[in-house]
Amino acid sequence: MKTATNADGRIEVSDLVVRYGDATAVDGVSFTVARGEHVTLLGPSGCGKTTTLRAIAGLETPSGGSIRIGGQAVYSAAERRNVPAEKRGISMVFQSYAVWPHMSVFDNVAYGLRVRKTPRAEIAAQVDRALGLVQMRNFADRSASLLSGGQQQRVALARAIAFSPSVLLFDEPLSNLDAKLRAEMRVELRELQRRLDITSVYVTHDQEEALAISDRVIVMHVGGIEQIGSPEDIYHRPKTRFVADFVGSANLIGGKVSATGNGEINFGVAGGLTLRAWASHPPRGDEATVAVRTALIGLTVKGAEKATDGADMDTGNAVPGTIRTRLFCGDFIQYVVDWAAGQLIVRRPPTDLFAEGAEVTASFTPEHCVLLEG
Amino acid sequence: MTTATLPIPQPRRHFTWRPSGQGVATLLITLFCAALVGYPIVYLVAESLNTGDPGTFPPESLGLDNYTNLIDDSRILSNTAFVACLATVMAVVLGFLVAWTLTRTRLPGRAYLERLMQLPYYLTPLVGALAWAILASPKSGFLNQLWHFVARTDSDLFNIYSPWGIAWVMALFEGTVAFVMIGAAMKSMDPSLEESSRVLGAGKWRTMLRITLPLVTPGVLGAAVFVFAEMLGSFAAALVLGVPGRFFVITTAIWEATLSFPPDYGRASALGIALFGVMFCSLTLYRWIIRRGTYATITGKAFRPRPLEMGAITWLLFALCCFYVLVAVALPLLALLLTSFQRFATVFVSQMQFTLANYQTAVGYGAVSSALGNSLLLGVSVATIGVVVMAVLVWIIYRSRVPGHSLVEYVVMFPQAVPRMVFGLGLLWAWLNIPIPIYGTLWLLALAYFTVMLPLGVRTLAGVVLQVDKSLEECARVCGASWSYQLRTVTLPLLRPGIIAAWLLLFIACVRELGVSIFLVGPNAKVIAPSIVSAWISSSTELSAALALIQSAAVFIALIVLLRAARRYSGELP
Numbered sequence: 001m002k003t004a005t006n007a008d009g010r011i012e013v014s015d016l017v018v019r020y021g022d023a024t025a026v027d028g029v030s031f032t033v034a035r036g037e038h039v040t041l042l043g044p045s046g047c048g049k050t051t052t053l054r055a056i057a058g059l060e061t062p063s064g065g066s067i068r069i070g071g072q073a074v075y076s077a078a079e080r081r082n083v084p085a086e087k088r089g090i091s092m093v094f095q096s097y098a099v100w101p102h103m104s105v106f107d108n109v110a111y112g113l114r115v116r117k118t119p120r121a122e123i124a125a126q127v128d129r130a131l132g133l134v135q136m137r138n139f140a141d142r143s144a145s146l147l148s149g150g151q152q153q154r155v156a157l158a159r160a161i162a163f164s165p166s167v168l169l170f171d172e173p174l175s176n177l178d179a180k181l182r183a184e185m186r187v188e189l190r191e192l193q194r195r196l197d198i199t200s201v202y203v204t205h206d207q208e209e210a211l212a213i214s215d216r217v218i219v220m221h222v223g224g225i226e227q228i229g230s231p232e233d234i235y236h237r238p239k240t241r242f243v244a245d246f247v248g249s250a251n252l253i254g255g256k257v258s259a260t261g262n263g264e265i266n267f268g269v270a271g272g273l274t275l276r277a278w279a280s281h282p283p284r285g286d287e288a289t290v291a292v293r294t295a296l297i298g299l300t301v302k303g304a305e306k307a308t309d310g311a312d313m314d315t316g317n318a319v320p321g322t323i324r325t326r327l328f329c330g331d332f333i334q335y336v337v338d339w340a341a342g343q344l345i346v347r348r349p350p351t352d353l354f355a356e357g358a359e360v361t362a363s364f365t366p367e368h369c370v371l372l373e374g
Numbered sequence: 375m376t377t378a379t380l381p382i383p384q385p386r387r388h389f390t391w392r393p394s395g396q397g398v399a400t401l402l403i404t405l406f407c408a409a410l411v412g413y414p415i416v417y418l419v420a421e422s423l424n425t426g427d428p429g430t431f432p433p434e435s436l437g438l439d440n441y442t443n444l445i446d447d448s449r450i451l452s453n454t455a456f457v458a459c460l461a462t463v464m465a466v467v468l469g470f471l472v473a474w475t476l477t478r479t480r481l482p483g484r485a486y487l488e489r490l491m492q493l494p495y496y497l498t499p500l501v502g503a504l505a506w507a508i509l510a511s512p513k514s515g516f517l518n519q520l521w522h523f524v525a526r527t528d529s530d531l532f533n534i535y536s537p538w539g540i541a542w543v544m545a546l547f548e549g550t551v552a553f554v555m556i557g558a559a560m561k562s563m564d565p566s567l568e569e570s571s572r573v574l575g576a577g578k579w580r581t582m583l584r585i586t587l588p589l590v591t592p593g594v595l596g597a598a599v600f601v602f603a604e605m606l607g608s609f610a611a612a613l614v615l616g617v618p619g620r621f622f623v624i625t626t627a628i629w630e631a632t633l634s635f636p637p638d639y640g641r642a643s644a645l646g647i648a649l650f651g652v653m654f655c656s657l658t659l660y661r662w663i664i665r666r667g668t669y670a671t672i673t674g675k676a677f678r679p680r681p682l683e684m685g686a687i688t689w690l691l692f693a694l695c696c697f698y699v700l701v702a703v704a705l706p707l708l709a710l711l712l713t714s715f716q717r718f719a720t721v722f723v724s725q726m727q728f729t730l731a732n733y734q735t736a737v738g739y740g741a742v743s744s745a746l747g748n749s750l751l752l753g754v755s756v757a758t759i760g761v762v763v764m765a766v767l768v769w770i771i772y773r774s775r776v777p778g779h780s781l782v783e784y785v786v787m788f789p790q791a792v793p794r795m796v797f798g799l800g801l802l803w804a805w806l807n808i809p810i811p812i813y814g815t816l817w818l819l820a821l822a823y824f825t826v827m828l829p830l831g832v833r834t835l836a837g838v839v840l841q842v843d844k845s846l847e848e849c850a851r852v853c854g855a856s857w858s859y860q861l862r863t864v865t866l867p868l869l870r871p872g873i874i875a876a877w878l879l880l881f882i883a884c885v886r887e888l889g890v891s892i893f894l895v896g897p898n899a900k901v902i903a904p905s906i907v908s909a910w911i912s913s914s915t916e917l918s919a920a921l922a923l924i925q926s927a928a929v930f931i932a933l934i935v936l937l938r939a940a941r942r943y944s945g946e947l948p
Contacts, residue, residue: 098849112853
């Protein structure tokens, strides 16, 4: 069996198009993943993220564009080249785990090594190492059909890394686990990935997961890319209305751009108020939208501004409002605040208690009030 | 993104996925199956329009005479309708009560009873009719003689050689499908729908009338229409119990027409096409009911319905289940067993002469034992080759993305809509007129069995294929396995339970086959079910009982293996 040696594991996807009949699932997507980098494709279901991943794996046949792994084209419409999945030298963890129920845990993990005709002794050593990495060493002889969901997840992971692939693909691997286990596995995945130094592409619809475990996040929407950036970038500097809304939670405020400066602009909203906002790009036209993260808005009782927080009211934004509803959510309290331009959703730590009906001042800095494209 | 790089011309060397190659293979297989399935039907239609010499093909003159002549046969048509309706009502009422009892009440040995309920279907209507002829024929039937003895009269309690008797046997041995379908509808109902009614204050009976019954009505109605279509095409019971008294339904009239001198194939074909038409309409109606009438709340998901506390009625229902097992399994088998060991069938111990002669004839006598051997040979070979071909078909229909794969499904499932008898007639006529000399040989029987069993095999295999998650196979490919390695290490082992089940079901279906076989057997190619019929016709009741038991034994052994295999593997698949 000849396997492509994609030792450097760099992935280049350019102008990828995938069509099913008349429907276009992926429409001209381009991005690169550097060697050892961990990139996440994030988006709602139907955005084309899984299709993109499966095209990289060789499980979907694209209709156009090219995919290169380690510099070699594995798919290229121009060269009419389509390397089958088994010769791409990659590995993948499936959403359903795809742990073969008719084999033992050992046989599952050894599969990729046996396909590659690895000597018996080395198979044993590699399987042991892989099972050790996911803390499943004691389960080697267990039948795979007798494992719990979390254990199957670990076996799937061990199987994917056992034959030391240069590229690892993850298709929503944590989505079938319960919330607590998911949070644990997230930490383990991040640590494992640092230790193994494998290039990986991860698909998820869970924005929290994407932010937590990625070097870079690619937000996808209806078959195209909305924004590429570091998790901090995506969170603090959303470029589009979709990203602001889908990643984290944000207040979207419509208004008019009135004065532009170096990065900072004046933004007029309903009720005659003017906010100071941040623009990473020159505004197009007058009508625009800014996004303010719900967690980055401070609340103070009206008239007591100077007594709390030390927020600099002169350079920041401070708008008057009334608390309409208070929802106690455990880790945070969510307030709905009526103000001149509508309603603001504000999340405060559970220690910041305000009564419903209280007059408050909502404050946020210009850097956290981001002008969106279009 | 523009379409500048598209359309991609014919793929070349680096593409392993070749739409053209796969397309050609699919086309060939589709054409082969379409020929097997469609060819007899074409001949049948042509013959039904033949107004010239019925023995020539292609017809010398065409016309509708064969169809207009059917009006003279109104007696046969009304007989058919009467028996089918009667049998449907019996089967659905019995099936509903039993299904209700088994899914919704706490009965001792429920799982056991449920399995017993399916036995009559495997016993076959032919064997059932034989057994009931022994049990309830006027004067000499076991039950009648017992009645004479107990009540000290000469009048009979039952006459099985009547429309009612035929309908009774059909309901018992072909109506099992009603029980299975209604049971499935009841099991797929979310118990919370009933629970919310109870919580809102409705009593047990009110809930049953206002919630449960309306919810299962589409299922019951669908089952009734489906069973009606089955009953229209039913042959064996009417053959054994109707023909002696010159009571004909469509299927037996078709058979009769092919036996007359000269054989009236035109009349038989017209009857067959008419029957096919009615059955096709019934099945269309059935699909329409199922699609329209099924509420979204009844999902494909299986629930565990909450058993109801029914008090004393439970025992009444339990008695009903036991009665069903008694009349459909225990009594028939006992009657056959007792008869098969006697020189002359009788119920009185004083007159009994026990002998093994019938079994010696069955195993030793040339024609009969060759029928036994042929049936087993056909069962094994058709099941073995059939499973392989049908697995390829299933893969094409459900796993490949070849255009036209749904057409393949339609072609393959088509024999389901044709009454077995009518298909047999079409095959007879088609292969009589083809220069390939396989008529009257086992080859034709094998080909015919394969054709009519396509739906059964494909459905069974598809059930398993669809259960196996696609990613299990994809994962093997991503791990570096080639297609053949993946097939060997992942796909086939996962499909093994389904393949075993399909093999056994095909084997059983071949061993019990009557409708097609009865037209296609030749002097040198006999099989068991038609041999039972001819033993019966030549009034050798005892020999036919022995043969019926041997056939049932083969079927039951296969059935036990099937259940064992199913139990062994059920734990291994998620």
